[in-house]
Amino acid sequence: MIQVHSWPTPNGHKVHVMLEECGLRLGRDWQVHAVNIGQGDQFQPEFLKISPNNKIPALVDPNGPDGKPISLFESGAILLYLAAKTGKFLPSSDRAKFKVLEWLMFQMGGVGPMLGQAHHFRIYAPEKIEYAVDRYTNEARRLYGVMNKQLENHKYIAGNQYTIADIAIFPWLRSWQNQGIDWADYPHLKQWFDAIAARPAVQRGVAVLADARKPLTDNKSRDILFGKTQYEKR
Structure with missing residues (x-):
């Protein structure tokens, strides 16, 4: 096991x-x-x-x-x-696989670290440092915008298949309020988010x-x- x-x-x-x-x-x-x-x-x-x-x-x-x-x-x-x-959840063809991997790296190198910093300076830091709060809130919004743009013409983050890229990104967006996000600014990403959240395995x-x-x-x-x-x- x-x-x-x-x-x-x-x-x-x-x-x-x-x-x-x-x-x-x-x-x-x-x-x-x-x-x-x-x-x-x-x-x-x-x-x-x-x-x-x-x-x-x-x-x-x-x-x-x-x-x-x-x-x-x-x-x-x-x-x-x-x-x-x-x-x-990882395509077999090289072309499709590398598209998934680039979005997985996007999460590992961008979404996770930057949203984590947004959480820290907006919520956990012992003092509110305006520069840090603004920097990481703005970066969170920029990253949301990148994903929203990608989802204008794709059902999922890396294309039209549900993959480990979606699985990697979704949990980080569950704390959108802590990141200073207004979903109204990212309608395509919100549609994706709601669809992922409704999956039984995700809920478990x-x-x-x-x-x-x-x-x-x-x-x-x-x-x-x-x-x-x-x-x-x-």
Whole structure:
């Protein structure tokens, strides 16, 4: 059974959704192990063995490509692994595959980091720095605009097939309000978002561990996630 070490964040939900979309069911084909990042579980030696960057999610498959166990960190790598393992959500032709990969890289290099910074400076930073708030809010809006433009003539992010590019991007947009977004400005993206949100496997995926996550209000959790604890040598 596949073991997933995760927390209900956008990057965690990518993998939860992908597993469910691939026909793998929680409790039957895969298990989830909560890594409470607000309490510092990500710094435990056992977790660092499979995720040396101390980030969730991480996956352990006892039946890897050669029949031997394999562990993976980085959500994008995990999506690619599961697509290869199941033969789903990544086209076989080189042309179509590379279109998907470019949008997956768009998420990994742009959507995730920039929206994450928007969350941080708009919500979590101990002081509101106008320059930072404006910079990352504007970048969030720019990225939404890129995706909205792409979806003017495509059903899905990378074309007319539902792929790992959609699965990677969708969880990050669920916090659109925290990013300073008005959906009225992005009608094509909103239509796509609603269609993805309605998929049963997506609904199952984003429900995984959802009850475990609590609002970040205490100073200890803030220090673990954003302060000196994050940068200690291990």
